[in-house]
Amino acid sequence: MKKFDTNTAVDFVVVGAGAAGGVVAKELSTAGLDVVVLEQGPYLLEGDFAHDELENWAFWNSPRIGRSMLANNHERQPNTFRKTNNETAVVKPTIQYGQCVGGGSVHFTANYWRFHEIDFVERSRWGSISGTGFDDWPITYAELEPYYTKAEWDLGISGLAGANPFEPPHSKPYPLPPLPVKSSGVLLERGAKKLGWHAYSAPMAILSQPYKGRAACGHCGYCECFGCEWGAKSSTLASVIPMAEDTGHCEIRSGAYVRQISVDRQGRVNGMVYFDGQRQEQMQRAKAVVVCANGAETPRLLLQSTSSQFPNGLANSNGLVGKFLILECGAGATGTFEHPLNEYKSVVVTRVVQDFYDADPKRGFYGGGGMDARFDDHPIAYAISYRPDLPRWGSDFKRAVKENYTRTLNVFAHLTSLPMETNTVSLDPEVKDAWGQPAVRITYRNHPDDLKNMAFFRERALELLQAAGAKKQWGWPVEEVTMSVHLMGTCRMGNDPETSVVNKYHRAHDVPNLFVVDGSSFVTSGRNQPTCTIQALAYRAADNMVQAAKTGEIPSSF
Amino acid sequence: MENDSRRQFLFRSATGLGGAWLNMQWPAILAAQNHAREAANSHTVLVFQFFSPEQAAEVEAAAAQIIPADDTPGAREARVIYFIDRALVTFDKDKQPAYLLGLRELQVKTLELFPLAKSFSGLTSPQQIEVLHAIEKTDFFELLRLHTIVGFFARPEYGGNHNQVGWKLIGLEDKMTYEPPFGYYDAEYNKRQ
Numbered sequence: 001m002k003k004f005d006t007n008t009a010v011d012f013v014v015v016g017a018g019a020a021g022g023v024v025a026k027e028l029s030t031a032g033l034d035v036v037v038l039e040q041g042p043y044l045l046e047g048d049f050a051h052d053e054l055e056n057w058a059f060w061n062s063p064r065i066g067r068s069m070l071a072n073n074h075e076r077q078p079n080t081f082r083k084t085n086n087e088t089a090v091v092k093p094t095i096q097y098g099q100c101v102g103g104g105s106v107h108f109t110a111n112y113w114r115f116h117e118i119d120f121v122e123r124s125r126w127g128s129i130s131g132t133g134f135d136d137w138p139i140t141y142a143e144l145e146p147y148y149t150k151a152e153w154d155l156g157i158s159g160l161a162g163a164n165p166f167e168p169p170h171s172k173p174y175p176l177p178p179l180p181v182k183s184s185g186v187l188l189e190r191g192a193k194k195l196g197w198h199a200y201s202a203p204m205a206i207l208s209q210p211y212k213g214r215a216a217c218g219h220c221g222y223c224e225c226f227g228c229e230w231g232a233k234s235s236t237l238a239s240v241i242p243m244a245e246d247t248g249h250c251e252i253r254s255g256a257y258v259r260q261i262s263v264d265r266q267g268r269v270n271g272m273v274y275f276d277g278q279r280q281e282q283m284q285r286a287k288a289v290v291v292c293a294n295g296a297e298t299p300r301l302l303l304q305s306t307s308s309q310f311p312n313g314l315a316n317s318n319g320l321v322g323k324f325l326i327l328e329c330g331a332g333a334t335g336t337f338e339h340p341l342n343e344y345k346s347v348v349v350t351r352v353v354q355d356f357y358d359a360d361p362k363r364g365f366y367g368g369g370g371m372d373a374r375f376d377d378h379p380i381a382y383a384i385s386y387r388p389d390l391p392r393w394g395s396d397f398k399r400a401v402k403e404n405y406t407r408t409l410n411v412f413a414h415l416t417s418l419p420m421e422t423n424t425v426s427l428d429p430e431v432k433d434a435w436g437q438p439a440v441r442i443t444y445r446n447h448p449d450d451l452k453n454m455a456f457f458r459e460r461a462l463e464l465l466q467a468a469g470a471k472k473q474w475g476w477p478v479e480e481v482t483m484s485v486h487l488m489g490t491c492r493m494g495n496d497p498e499t500s501v502v503n504k505y506h507r508a509h510d511v512p513n514l515f516v517v518d519g520s521s522f523v524t525s526g527r528n529q530p531t532c533t534i535q536a537l538a539y540r541a542a543d544n545m546v547q548a549a550k551t552g553e554i555p556s557s558f
Numbered sequence: 559m560e561n562d563s564r565r566q567f568l569f570r571s572a573t574g575l576g577g578a579w580l581n582m583q584w585p586a587i588l589a590a591q592n593h594a595r596e597a598a599n600s601h602t603v604l605v606f607q608f609f610s611p612e613q614a615a616e617v618e619a620a621a622a623q624i625i626p627a628d629d630t631p632g633a634r635e636a637r638v639i640y641f642i643d644r645a646l647v648t649f650d651k652d653k654q655p656a657y658l659l660g661l662r663e664l665q666v667k668t669l670e671l672f673p674l675a676k677s678f679s680g681l682t683s684p685q686q687i688e689v690l691h692a693i694e695k696t697d698f699f700e701l702l703r704l705h706t707i708v709g710f711f712a713r714p715e716y717g718g719n720h721n722q723v724g725w726k727l728i729g730l731e732d733k734m735t736y737e738p739p740f741g742y743y744d745a746e747y748n749k750r751q
Contacts (some may be wrong), residue, residue, distance in 0.1 A: 051734070054712040181748075183741035190743075218735035339742035344730055346740055379711035379728060384704065393624040393694075393703055394687065398632070398727070405728035406741070 001245050001252065006284045010034040011549065011556040013272045013286035015258050015301065017041075018103020019531050020518040020538040021292035022236025023151070026243050027542030029250035033549060033556055036251045036284050037244075038274055041099035043254035044069065044106075046238070049227035051220065053378040070107045070227060072099045076434040079296070080441045081482060085422065091431060094442045095296045096485045100227075101254055102237025103294070104485070105531065109224040109348045110205040110233055111414075112157050113370065113529040114148050114536075116168045117141040118358055122524060126359060129366055132447060133324045133419040137523045138495045138504035139540075141168055147536040147543070152203075155234040155535065156211045159203030166198070166354045178350070179208045179217060183341035184409055185350030188373035191468030197355040202372060205234040205531070206347050214238060219346035224376050256282075257435055261289055261305040261314055261514070269314075269514045275435055287555040288513040290545070292538070295325065295487030295519040299425045300440050302491070302516075315491070315508035315516070320501050322425040324492050326525045327444060327484035329415040331369075331454040333461035335470030340406035343375035356460060357527060359416070367453025369415035369527045371461060375408050382408075411464045413457035414528040417481070418447040425490050446480045454478045486530050491520040506541040513554050517541045604637075608646040608654065612677070613661055614639055619679035620664065621706040623686050631723040633706050641709030641718030653701060660698030667692050 004010050012028050014021045017039035025037045048069070055069070072095070080089035098104030118125060120137040128134060149172045151157075159174040161167070178201035181189075189199040206223075207216045217232040231238040244250040255277035262271040262283060271285040291298050299322035303313040313321055354370040377385070383401050391397045423445065427438035458475040465473040494500025497509035506521055508514040517538050519530050526533060549556035606614050621633040621642070633639075646654050667689050668678045675681055678689060693699050709718030711725070719725065725732055739745035 052713050054708060054716060180738040180740075181744050182738075183743035186743040186747040219737065219740070220733075220735050337743075340729060341743060342729070342741035345736040346738075379724065379730060380708050383707045383711060393690075393706075395626050395628055398625050398628070402630070402727050402729075405730070 002248050002250065004034065004036050004251050004284075006282055009270070009285040009287050010036050011286070012036075012288050012290055012545070013038060013284050014290045014292055015272065016103060016292040016294065016297070016518070017101045017236065017241065017252055017254070018098055018292060018294065018518070019105040019236060019534050021290070022102065022105070022239075022241045022244070023535050023538035024290050024292060024517055024542045024545075025250050025252070026236075026240035027539060028545060029244045029247040031546040031549075032247075032249060033546070033558070034249050035244070036253055036286070038256040038258055038272060038284065039101050039103075039252060039254045040257045041101065041103075041254060042069070043101045043252060044227060044237075046227070046229050046231050049222075049229045051222045051229070053380050070098060070100050070225075071096055078431055078433065078439050080428045080431050080439055082441070082443050083445050083480075085443060089428060089441045089443070091439075092482070094444075094483055095440065095487055096483070097294045097296070097487060100237075101241060101252055102227075102235040105205070105235040106227045106233075106237050107225050108205075108235075108531060109374075109376070111349055111352075111372065111529050112152075112159070112203045112205045112532045113352070113527065114168060114203075115141065115144075115526045115533050116166070116357060119524065119526045120144075122359070126366060129418060129447075129449070131420070133421050133492075134366075135419075135494070135523050138493055138500075144533075144536050144540060145169065145171055147539040148532065150539045151532065151535040154539075155205060155236075155239045156207050156214065157203055157205055157234065158208040160201040163200035164198065164352070164354055166357055174203060176208045176211060178202070179204055179206060179347050180219075180350070182343065182346055182350045184343055184373040184375060187337065187341070187409060187468040188351040188353065188371075188411070188464065191464040191466075192353050192355075194467040195463060197353050197464075199351040199353050202349045202352045203532075204347055204349065207232045207234065212239070217347060221345045223346075224348045253284075258293070258301055259304070259435070259437060261291075261301065263305075263307050263309060263314070263511075267309045267511065269511055279435065288515070288545070290515040290517060292516075292518045295490050295522075296425050296440050296442070298516055298518055298520045299490040300427065300438075303427050304438060310510075315501055315510045315514060317510050318498055318501075320492070320499070322490050323421050323423075324419040324489045325423040325425050325442070325444060325487075326417045326419050326489035326522060327423075327481045328486040328528045329417040329446070329450050329454060329481060329525070330413060330528065331415060331457040331461065331476060331478065332371075332410055332412040333458060333465055333473055333475045334408060334410050335465035335468070335473035336404050337407045337409060337468075337470055341375065341409060342406050343409070344378065344406070348374045348376050353464070356457070363452075363456060365449040365452040365456075366418065367416045367449055367456065369413045369453065369457055370529070371411055371413045371457070371464065373409055373411050373464075375410055379405065409465065409468075409470070411461035413454075413461055415450070415453050415457060416527060417450050417525040419489050419492070419524060420445070420447060444481065451478055451480070486519065486528055488519040488522040488525060488530055491516045492523050493521045494523065505544040506537070507544075515541060515545060604640065606640075606643045608643050608657075609639075614643065615679045616661055616664060616677060617642060617657070617702070619686060620690060620702055621709075623683070623690055624703055624706040625710055630727050633710055635720065636710050636718050636723045637720040638706050638709035638718040641712065641716050642705045644717045645705060645709075650705075656698060656701055660696070660702065663693060663696060663698055664689070
């Protein structure tokens with residue numbers, strides 16, 4: 001791998017080697033631009049991932065057992081949480097994100113849903129919603145479509161275009177056929193058919209056949225929350241990052257914990273200040289900076305990058321950095337069936353239903369979503385969190401776990417979350433991380449429509465399970481969101497510098513050589529399956545960066 | 559055994575996919591082998607590193623009520639006690655005081671309910687269940703439940719789940735890869751198609 005000197009300005013520093021950063025790095029470096037990617041997490045390879053629930057378990061349940069390889073560590077990086085500005089935030093793990101080369105794309109479920117046309121123009125179609133920042137995007141589906149296609153073909157997505165009657169236009173089919181259906185998919189399809197709904201083959205970022213020198217999925221089942229041992233999951237680690245490194249123009253520098261974006265006297269960014277693995281401060285000089293650190297860490301970095309020209313943080317002249325935070329909304333139900341489904345095998349999702357994707361005024365509230373069927377608990381997680389209405393130990397507990405581990409199915413709905421200006425990422429005034437930097441402070445309350453939508457989808461999930469022939473089913477509680485793995489909306493894109501942080505090409509309105517590309521660019525939530533759109537946006541943004549470098553609009557080695 | 563099959567599997571898969579893939583994945587395969595070898599070398603010897611034999615008997619008896627043996631093995635047969643003992647000298651070291659305190663609580667409650675008892679493990683099974691119900695709201699019981707379940711279902715390399723009894727109980731076959739059909743309903747579906 002190419003190594004760059006910190007004192008020589010590279011064309012681009014990219015912050016974060018995740019779903020977006022990996023794509024940006026590959027696109028820039030294959031165009032011949034020199035790129036250093038700073039990633040706070042470790043550089044793990046396929047051989048570092050194991051079929052070991054305990055090792056991974058810490059990731060979701062407790063940072064105190066096992067070790068957390070793939071995600072942010074709340075002991076070193078606490079975040080604080082409060083519901084409103086009037087409260088003092090308390091330390092409470094709220095945000096989870098991938099923290100290794102490949103970022104969240106390493107451990108994600110690999111659901112790979114495009115947005116629909118409506119997602120970009122929903123404010124125009126639906127009307128305004130008072131007290132929210134519900135708005136159209138500055139781009140349309142048609143503008144993004146070529147980049148969805150590019151992402152699918154570059155990364156390797158399996159699916160069946162045309163199978164979903166509600167899907168938006170695809171200019172090309174998926175590069176790989178769908179993965180084999182599982183019992184969860186069959187039951188979802190059965191239930192949907194009975195109800196007059198439409199189940200279709202899930203588009204997944206997992207290879208159903210060998211592709212670009214990578215192995216096909218072995219159906220091992222250690223998928224969601226795990227790194228793929230085969231490189232069959234189309235993480236940026238397995239797909240585009242090796243391509244970036246092969247160009248000789250890209251260095252992935254792991255263990256680099258960023259502190260501040262440096263600016264020159266003209267108010268242009270000129271490098272990244274970061275702590276290396278020995279917690280020594282370093283500065284990588286660069287002609288431009290692309291922040292792909294996720295919907296929480298990106299605004300945090302901008303807010304703490306204060307200077308005399310930018311006393312409120314970088315790209316924040318209008319005070320909107322960190323505002324309109326969108327956390328994930330979900331709902332669902334669990335059922336048990338007569339025969340074993342054996343969901344512990346193979347990929348998590350094989351069928352999806354999007355009959356209720358669009359919001360419908362008849363429901364009396366704004367909201368929509370899509371549903372998949374899955375059972376994604378490994379044995380420890382399942383047994384520990386076993387249904388609260390059953391004994392927690394003893395012979396009845398053992399019998400229940402024995403009978404139901406292979407026979408349980410969740411219908412999981414992925415839903416809209418309304419953007420609210422009062423929902424924010426800010427810097428905590430008291431709490432610091434292990435590097436002495438201010439902790440991320442989350443202020444969040446759901447809009448009432450989010451909760452109504454969750455209740456609506458819980459009922460649809462119950463209907464589906466019943467129609468599929470479940471012996472028993474029960475809905476999940478509808479609660480305000482206080483924990484999220486999908487972090488969106490804190491540096492929203494828009495045409496008006498007064499009401500947005502970046503323009504439609506992800507360039508900061510305030511700083512011409514600063515770009516922000518990740519979930520933070522989102523204007524609205526879509527249906528809470530952001531990865532596919534984050535990556536399409538990253539391809540589009542990178543395309544524009546290359547053009548800008550070629551025309552000399554931003555300085556580069558071209 | 560599992561580690562051997564895992565290693566062989568990785569080789570088989572690699573060679574089955576052709577030279578290019580093998581070359582590309584070579585460092586990854588070596589790393590996977592090392593991981594497997596380390597795990598194999600660290601097999602638990604049946605010696606306690608934290609508990610005294612008396613303490614181990616008490617903890618094991620309580621774990622064996624959390625996941626009891628019936629027509630299938632329980633926590634005792636899964637050697638969960640060795641998992642817990644090892645956890646307390648490795649990744650869960652900071653729980654040692656909680657166990658020492660918890661063992662005293664267990665003793666106090668045992669004597670309170672059964673003044674003539676010599677130990678918790680010496681009680682009859684119904685008596686043990688009664689004592690555990692009396693402490694089931696305590697932090698210690700919660701910790702013991704957690705460790706028992708984790709030890710029962712974690713990889714056998716961690717000392718518990720002996721002979722994979724935890725996985726066998728719930729119908730999980732431990733293979734490196736699977737082929738469709740995976741479950742009953744997709745098998746049925748594929749037949750119909």
